[in-house]
Amino acid sequence: MRSQRRLWALVVLITSAFMLRLYAGRLALSDGSVLFYGPDSYYHMRRIIYTVDHFPATLWFDSYVDYPNGLEITWPPLFDILGAAVASLGSGTYGFEVISSMLPPVLGALTVGVIYLAAREMFDARTGLASAFFLAISSYAVAVNSFGYVDHHALEMLLLSLIMLSLLRAASDVRWSAAAGLFMALLAYTWMGSAAYVLMVLIYTIARMSLDLRDGREPPKDLVIAPAIASLLVLPFCSSHWMLPSAIAIFALLGASLFGFAIYIYILSQKRLPWYSLPGIMISAGLILLLFVYALRDSITSVVYKTLVSRLPYIIGGEMAGLIEEASPLLTMDLMSVLGLNIIITVAVLALVARRHIYDRKKVLLIVWTLIALLLTIGQKRFLYILAMNMSILFAVLFSEFCVLAEKRSLKRRHMMALTLIILVVMAVPSFWRLSRISDDAPDIESDWVDALKWLKENTPVTSFFNDPSSRPEYGIMSSWSYGNWILYLAERPVVANNFQAGVYDSTRFFLSEIESDGERILERRNVRYVITSWEMLYLTLPSTARWIGEDPMSYIRYSTSGKYLSIELTDRLRKTLLARLQLYDGINMSHLRLVYESGTFKGDNPSSASVKIFEHVPGAVVTGRSSGPVVALLNLTTNQGRRFTYAIEAAPVNGVYTLRLPYSTGDNGAVRAEDAYIIMNPEIAKELSIEEEDVLMGSTIQLDI
Numbered sequence: 001m002r003s004q005r006r007l008w009a010l011v012v013l014i015t016s017a018f019m020l021r022l023y024a025g026r027l028a029l030s031d032g033s034v035l036f037y038g039p040d041s042y043y044h045m046r047r048i049i050y051t052v053d054h055f056p057a058t059l060w061f062d063s064y065v066d067y068p069n070g071l072e073i074t075w076p077p078l079f080d081i082l083g084a085a086v087a088s089l090g091s092g093t094y095g096f097e098v099i100s101s102m103l104p105p106v107l108g109a110l111t112v113g114v115i116y117l118a119a120r121e122m123f124d125a126r127t128g129l130a131s132a133f134f135l136a137i138s139s140y141a142v143a144v145n146s147f148g149y150v151d152h153h154a155l156e157m158l159l160l161s162l163i164m165l166s167l168l169r170a171a172s173d174v175r176w177s178a179a180a181g182l183f184m185a186l187l188a189y190t191w192m193g194s195a196a197y198v199l200m201v202l203i204y205t206i207a208r209m210s211l212d213l214r215d216g217r218e219p220p221k222d223l224v225i226a227p228a229i230a231s232l233l234v235l236p237f238c239s240s241h242w243m244l245p246s247a248i249a250i251f252a253l254l255g256a257s258l259f260g261f262a263i264y265i266y267i268l269s270q271k272r273l274p275w276y277s278l279p280g281i282m283i284s285a286g287l288i289l290l291l292f293v294y295a296l297r298d299s300i301t302s303v304v305y306k307t308l309v310s311r312l313p314y315i316i317g318g319e320m321a322g323l324i325e326e327a328s329p330l331l332t333m334d335l336m337s338v339l340g341l342n343i344i345i346t347v348a349v350l351a352l353v354a355r356r357h358i359y360d361r362k363k364v365l366l367i368v369w370t371l372i373a374l375l376l377t378i379g380q381k382r383f384l385y386i387l388a389m390n391m392s393i394l395f396a397v398l399f400s401e402f403c404v405l406a407e408k409r410s411l412k413r414r415h416m417m418a419l420t421l422i423i424l425v426v427m428a429v430p431s432f433w434r435l436s437r438i439s440d441d442a443p444d445i446e447s448d449w450v451d452a453l454k455w456l457k458e459n460t461p462v463t464s465f466f467n468d469p470s471s472r473p474e475y476g477i478m479s480s481w482s483y484g485n486w487i488l489y490l491a492e493r494p495v496v497a498n499n500f501q502a503g504v505y506d507s508t509r510f511f512l513s514e515i516e517s518d519g520e521r522i523l524e525r526r527n528v529r530y531v532i533t534s535w536e537m538l539y540l541t542l543p544s545t546a547r548w549i550g551e552d553p554m555s556y557i558r559y560s561t562s563g564k565y566l567s568i569e570l571t572d573r574l575r576k577t578l579l580a581r582l583q584l585y586d587g588i589n590m591s592h593l594r595l596v597y598e599s600g601t602f603k604g605d606n607p608s609s610a611s612v613k614i615f616e617h618v619p620g621a622v623v624t625g626r627s628s629g630p631v632v633a634l635l636n637l638t639t640n641q642g643r644r645f646t647y648a649i650e651a652a653p654v655n656g657v658y659t660l661r662l663p664y665s666t667g668d669n670g671a672v673r674a675e676d677a678y679i680i681m682n683p684e685i686a687k688e689l690s691i692e693e694e695d696v697l698m699g700s701t702i703q704l705d706i
Helices: 002-024 038-056 078-087 091-120 123-134 139-144 155-168 174-188 195-216 222-237 244-270 277-295 300-308 311-315 338-357 361-379 381-407 413-438 448-458 480-489 504-512 516-525 537-541 541-546 574-575 579-584 693-698
Strands: 475-480 530-534 557-562 565-570 593-598 612-617 621-626 631-638 642-650 657-662 672-674 678-681 684-687 701-703
Touching: 002 091, 038 078, 038 480, 078 091, 078 155, 078 222, 078 642, 091 123, 091 139, 091 361, 091 678, 123 381, 123 413, 139 155, 139 381, 139 413, 155 174, 155 195, 155 222, 155 361, 155 381, 155 541, 155 672, 174 195, 174 222, 174 244, 174 480, 195 222, 195 244, 195 361, 244 277, 244 300, 277 504, 338 361, 338 381, 338 413, 361 381, 361 701, 381 413, 381 537, 448 480, 448 530, 448 593, 448 612, 475 516, 480 530, 504 579, 504 642, 516 530, 530 537, 530 579, 537 541, 537 579, 537 672, 557 684, 574 579, 579 612, 593 672, 593 693
Parallel strands: 475 530, 621 701
Antiparallel strands: 530 612, 557 565, 593 612, 621 657, 631 642, 631 672, 631 678, 678 684
16 A cells, blocks of 8 residues: 555656646747747757658758858757657647647656656655655756756756666666666767766766675676667767767776776686775776876877867866856855755765765765766756756655654654654745746747847748758848847748857957948858847846957946946947947948847837847948038938937048948838938038938949039
């Protein structure tokens, strides 16, 4: 009966986890469409839809990214192929989006079940159920496997938990060792950085062999079988760019396992060395191998060094600090925050487990798993979803400790149950509090962006090859890399820069250029037709933008606090940049960019500006003639929001001849309308001039002496 009750409890927890993840992502459904959480979800969805049409082949080159060069896609394919298989149950883009959005909650709920099995294997059934409960309500886990978060993280969590469960059971059943190898290979087909998790297995292998040798057990064949199976499964694609880091790590794990196995047999048979010489020999050999790889990094070990060793700073943090928000280190967290307290409790309970069970083979896996997860999370806070599994198990261990203390008081059954429930609820309060906050979070993309990109899609020339991006389309869009995947997916237009950081340097140099001709050269080289700016690019993301090209953010923008208020000061240098000239001043005194759309929400002051603006890149009509003094052109315009502004540009004559390049016609310019003709004037005379749209688009020359 007790076993049956546990089974029902587990079913309830898995079902509740699924429903909670659906509820957390409910705001993704918006007016008959799906707005995804996280920018990468938009590209995963693009790839999934492509794979539905070309199943099982997926998208490996995209001419709509890093325009006009195109980009090789380095994401491993498993999540997108799985997503396409699920999405094919629906029909049409909306059907594909909804069903694909269901996949992460399903994977997240299954992970809850696997964590129950793993914790039960390490401790007992009560700890297993408590682990499943804490993971079910973990905001860090829910955040990456809620409805609408179409990203590989949910599959990554499930496969990593399956690897750990398989390793726990492999010592007693070799079939689980083969399963561990299978899941390692599947993880390599899911995430390019899975080498970080192979490192967990490597450290555990050294620890397990050492403990088995200490206890005089037979050589652990299971620790060799797992990497052998994984090596065979990744071998067909081991030279592919997306597989190479994981393949090298898995091959290294196999080599280390075989080497350790041989040392194990030697020590066991000769009995001349103590058991702790095995980890000493393996660690020393590993360090020597790393030194060898480093010393020959420019020759025979260059592939290993460039692919794996040189990327360690990125994985463990620091390299992307200040450039990518999610890759920032966790070192700046407030220890008195919910997250800070969770980390403190996790470390404290881990220390307790290590003190009590340092020689327990199963507990050692938990210790290694948690230490590596902590290292990854401290380096990059985005790995909190991985640490969430360890947190859940260690919180469950703490809960079990409280229960044991309560049981020693010999309370009546109903009192014991009530006390246990109170302890569980108290421990769960921080998770429920944070979960209630993220459950009300809408997708990052705001309605202004959605409206702007809808307008862009419907009111600009359609580009070719969107559904089969093997050839170069007609033109590209310039914006911040942060918005590239939104533009690509929702507007169906090619982008110079996107969230893979492709094109990021040209994008950054363009927006921070202080001379229009410098920016114009970038637009011409990239064949850009439209430029999109936003309020966030100016006020929120500019510090990281400046760091991409080695500039000091404080030279552009300064923040100061006054009580609970944040004051933002834009420097004169920032106001000279093309970004500020476009976003704040509508491109006044610029020759090749004209405002064609602005969104309905206005933010900021000095001056206030639309949240999102779209500019068209045009040759501009050339007006030239003789003048006795400086010439100014003025044109009154009204935007699609009914806001009136005056475009102005000036030119000084050279040898009595002036030249103006005018980007607006005196008719409709996208959704922006000219109110009347240009006024062309110098200090002595003023004339009206009408400019046809064809003249602007063809760069025609018009003579006008004043």
